[in-house]
Amino acid sequence: MESTAVLRRFNRTYTQRIGALDETFLGLGLPLASARLLFEIGYVGPVTAQVLRARLGLDSGYLSRLLRGLEERALVAVAPDPGDRRRRVVSLTRAGGRMLARLDQRSEELALGLLEPLSERQRGRLAEALATADLLVRAATIAFEVVDPASPDARTAMGHYFDELDRRFDGGFDPGPLTDEDLATMRPPGGTFVLARSDGEVAACGGVQPLGAGIGEIKRMWVHDGWRGAGLGARMLRRLEDDATALGHTVVRLDTNGTLTDAIALYERNGYRSIERYNDNPYAERWFEKDVRSR
Amino acid sequence: MESTAVLRRFNRTYTQRIGALDETFLGLGLPLASARLLFEIGYVGPVTAQVLRARLGLDSGYLSRLLRGLEERALVAVAPDPGDRRRRVVSLTRAGGRMLARLDQRSEELALGLLEPLSERQRGRLAEALATADLLVRAATIAFEVVDPASPDARTAMGHYFDELDRRFDGGFDPGPLTDEDLATMRPPGGTFVLARSDGEVAACGGVQPLGAGIGEIKRMWVHDGWRGAGLGARMLRRLEDDATALGHTVVRLDTNGTLTDAIALYERNGYRSIERYNDNPYAERWFEKDVRSR
DNA sequence: CCATTTGTCTGACTCTAGTCAGATAATCGG
DNA sequence: CCGATTATCTGACTAGAGTCAGACAAATGG
Numbered sequence: 220m221e222s223t224a225v226l227r228r229f230n231r232t233y234t235q236r237i238g239a240l241d242e243t244f245l246g247l248g249l250p251l252a253s254a255r256l257l258f259e260i261g262y263v264g265p266v267t268a269q270v271l272r273a274r275l276g277l278d279s280g281y282l283s284r285l286l287r288g289l290e291e292r293a294l295v296a297v298a299p300d301p302g303d304r305r306r307r308v309v310s311l312t313r314a315g316g317r318m319l320a321r322l323d324q325r326s327e328e329l330a331l332g333l334l335e336p337l338s339e340r341q342r343g344r345l346a347e348a349l350a351t352a353d354l355l356v357r358a359a360t361i362a363f364e365v366v367d368p369a370s371p372d373a374r375t376a377m378g379h380y381f382d383e384l385d386r387r388f389d390g391g392f393d394p395g396p397l398t399d400e401d402l403a404t405m406r407p408p409g410g411t412f413v414l415a416r417s418d419g420e421v422a423a424c425g426g427v428q429p430l431g432a433g434i435g436e437i438k439r440m441w442v443h444d445g446w447r448g449a450g451l452g453a454r455m456l457r458r459l460e461d462d463a464t465a466l467g468h469t470v471v472r473l474d475t476n477g478t479l480t481d482a483i484a485l486y487e488r489n490g491y492r493s494i495e496r497y498n499d500n501p502y503a504e505r506w507f508e509k510d511v512r513s514r
Numbered sequence: 515m516e517s518t519a520v521l522r523r524f525n526r527t528y529t530q531r532i533g534a535l536d537e538t539f540l541g542l543g544l545p546l547a548s549a550r551l552l553f554e555i556g557y558v559g560p561v562t563a564q565v566l567r568a569r570l571g572l573d574s575g576y577l578s579r580l581l582r583g584l585e586e587r588a589l590v591a592v593a594p595d596p597g598d599r600r601r602r603v604v605s606l607t608r609a610g611g612r613m614l615a616r617l618d619q620r621s622e623e624l625a626l627g628l629l630e631p632l633s634e635r636q637r638g639r640l641a642e643a644l645a646t647a648d649l650l651v652r653a654a655t656i657a658f659e660v661v662d663p664a665s666p667d668a669r670t671a672m673g674h675y676f677d678e679l680d681r682r683f684d685g686g687f688d689p690g691p692l693t694d695e696d697l698a699t700m701r702p703p704g705g706t707f708v709l710a711r712s713d714g715e716v717a718a719c720g721g722v723q724p725l726g727a728g729i730g731e732i733k734r735m736w737v738h739d740g741w742r743g744a745g746l747g748a749r750m751l752r753r754l755e756d757d758a759t760a761l762g763h764t765v766v767r768l769d770t771n772g773t774l775t776d777a778i779a780l781y782e783r784n785g786y787r788s789i790e791r792y793n794d795n796p797y798a799e800r801w802f803e804k805d806v807r808s809r
Numbered sequence: 810c811c812a813t814t815t816g817t818c819t820g821a822c823t824c825t826a827g828t829c830a831g832a833t834a835a836t837c838g839g
Numbered sequence: 840c841c842g843a844t845t846a847t848c849t850g851a852c853t854a855g856a857g858t859c860a861g862a863c864a865a866a867t868g869g
Contacts, residue, residue: 223625225641229648230625233528236655250855269816281857283818305816305865330518330525336654338745345650346517349524351643359631359640360531450636545825564846576827578848600835600846 236333247321254322256285257311260295261319265310267300294318358449361417363458368405368412368426376414376424380441384502387478392502404428405438411462415451423451427463427471430497435468435511440482452485460511469512474503531628542616549617551580552606555590556614560605562595569714589613653744656712658753663700663707663721671709671719675736679797682773687797699723700733706757710750717741720750722758722766725792730763730806735777747780755806764807769798 249257259274260266272282286309289295294315300306311319334342366373377397384392405412409429415422425440437459442451463471472494475482483505491507498506544552554566567577581604584590589610595601606614629637661668672692679687700707704724710717720735732754737746758766767789770777778800786802793801 222629222637222641223622225644225648226625226629227621229644232648232652236651252856267816272816278858279817280819280859285856287818299865303816303866307817326522327518330521333651333654334517334521336656336749337650338748341650341653341745342517345647345654346520348643348646348650349520352640352647353520353524353527355632355636355640355643356531356628357527358636359628361631450633453633454631547826562846567846573828574847575829575849580826582848594835598836598846602847 247318247325249318249322253285253288256282257289257294257315257319258322260309261311261316265308267306267308268297269306271309289315354446354449357417358446358451361415361422361451361454363455364414364416365411365462366414368402369399372414372416372421373412373424376421376441377439379421379443380424380439383441384476388476388502389478407466409435409466409468411459411466413455413458413462415455422446423455425455425459427459427466427468429466429468430472433467433469435463435466435471437463437471437473440473452482453489456485456489460509464511469510470508471511472497472506472508474498474500474506476502477504542613542620544613544617548580548583551577552584552589552610552614553617555604556606556611560603562601562603563592564601565714566604584610649741649744652712653741653746656710656717656746656749658750659709659711660706660757661709663697664694667709667711667716668707668719671716671736672734674716674738675719675734678736679771683771683797684773702761704730704761704763706754706761708750708753708757710746718746718750720754722754722761722763724761724763725767728762728764730758730761730766732758732766732768735768747777748784751780751784755804759806764805765803766806767792767801767803769793769795769801771797772799 247254255275256271259271263270263274268279268282268286271277272279275282277285286295286297286307290297292314293312295309296312297307297309300308334345337345368374368377374397381392381394384394404410405426405428410427412424412426414424421443423440423442423446426438427435428438430436437456440452440455440459442455460471473486473491474497475486477483486507489509491509494506494508496503496506542549550570551566554570555561558565558569563574563577563581566572567574570577572580581590581592581602585592587609588607590604591607592602592604595603629640632640663669663672669692672689676687676689679689699705700721700723705722707719707721709719716738718735718737718741721733722730723733725731732751735747735750735754737750755766768781768786769792770781772778781802781804784804786804789801789803791798791801
């Protein structure tokens with residue numbers, strides 16, 4: 220069957236039966252919108268109304284009313300922000316925390332009720348299927364974003380990358396200090412740095428830096444462990460190649476270590492061919508190149 | 515990870531990203547409830563309001579208004595049922611068919627848009643996972659219902675059962691005429707007949723009839739082909755055992771043919787032991803018994 | 810320091826998605 | 840044939856989830 224047909228059929232089944240998990244909230248006398256708001260406040264901690272509006276996409280008047288409703292039930296406390304007294308900071312009260320815990324419990328009970336008729340084995344199968352679907356749906360809706368390589372998220376992502384190399388290389392890996400010039404090469408013109416984010420969390424990263432006339436080098440490509448098997452590596456590679464083309468490069472090169480067999484397989488699957496050593500990176504053992512002109 | 519946690523996590527991911535498929539409908543100026551109704555009418559063909567109400571779980575007054583709304587837009591035609599002039603038969607008009615096609619296309623485009631970033635292989639994996647999840651979620655929410663064995667749905671289900679035996683037995687199978695006495699044995703006191711329904715469609719059936727003091731016989735247990743692997747057989751068996759106990763039986767028996775290896779495995783897995791022939795059913799080759807007193 | 814912008818709030822709406830209590834007409838059972 | 844039942848419809852509600860315009864106060868830029 221075609222994928223879209225399966226997706227649409229599932230969507231029908233799902234909204235009919237599990238969509239009801241949402242109605243959890245109604246059971247506790249809290250409308251859905253209010254419950255979502257409460258969840259958001261509980262999740263991010265004390266926030267300004269502004270941030271809530273942005274995160275949930277609410278009208279300011281509507282949010283104001285929702286917040287007052289929660290305040291009247293003593294679930295949240297609203298106070299002016301000392302730094303800017305136009306802003307209002309919202310935080311959970313004790314009672315709000317308890318309500319959140321009850322919502323959570325109710326949601327758990329409903330989930331349990333749904334699974335109850337299934338045997339242990341079938342529950343396992345369902346969990347496995349849903350976990351796969353979850354990963355792939357999240358992967359499909361991931362957002363790629365060009366960021367400055369010196370930004371905190373970019374630095375964190377590169378840090379993960381270095382940590383992974385350190386774990387996987389036999390003798391460990393020492394990136395040396397991350398100098399400003401080092402980062403500057405992954406900025407325009409000639410360079411770029413890309414993050415893949417899902418729900419604000421960084422899932423993958425990668426950069427391009429210039430390596431001579433018409434040649435771009437792909438650097439620091441990394442995919443978060445939790446995202447293995449979702450094809451993010453291939454998508455990031457493709458994205459970086461496109462960006463390299465847009466930056467005026469006609470060829471991209473990259474180096475890698477022999478222990479990174481999955482990375483090597485990825486490059487080979489995507490049209491990279493082995494070339495001679497082109498740099499003096501002591502950790503590099505394999506060098507690749509791909510023509511990205513004709514795209 | 516625990517199943518409920520996976521389910522809840524998936525629910526969050528899903529409502530955020532795919533729940534948007536619903537908003538399709540809004541794009542075409544048709545409220546969600548009306549669009550769902552239109553889909554249902556298009557899917558099952560001309561139907562009575564009664565059937566629509568049962569399938570979508572709508573209040574009769576609400577349905578009446580929704581139908582009038584669709585009628586005013588000339589998307590459906592409503593006419594009295596010639597057979598029973600209280601009933602009203604709803605059918606799609608030309609314009610209704612076109613609207614449905616547009617809704618369908620819109621939904622297809624959205625689904626395609628969601629899947630687009632995935633590779634062919636990942637789309638296949640997602641489709642497989644969703645198909646599994648779909649089957650199991652539907653199985654988990656299936657409803658068992660005691661019906662009269664002479665009711666149309668019961669007769670249809672038994673018909674499927676006989677057809678399957680006819681296909682699977684080497685020399686075919688002839689149930690003979692379904693006599694009234696034959697059916698009467700699967701009514702209280704002493705007997706029962708159970709259907710498993712999903713969205714109104716019969717997914718499985720089975721009956722109990724008295725077979726002497728304290729002994730019930732399980733008969734005509736059948737599971738729809740599309741529901742294989744969802745554990746419906748085991749659940750129906752369990753349900754019939756419970757019903758037999760409630761009817762005062764302390765032992766249940768059943769017979770089967772050697773070609774029905776899956777059924778035999780099911781019985782053995784669920785505590786049935788082989789016994790000597792207890793009837794003169796010419797198609798029976800194996801006889802089983804289970805003590806259902808201590809439950 | 811004054812006009813503008815920003816962040817929030819209020820009032821007045823709209824639309825969707827129902828629910829509930831009867832009314833009405835057709836059909837059924839005895 | 841008559842009373843009960845069934846299938847649908849109408850009227851009168853409610854609650855949720857927003858939208859939009861404008862008011863108001865605090866902050867900001869020149």
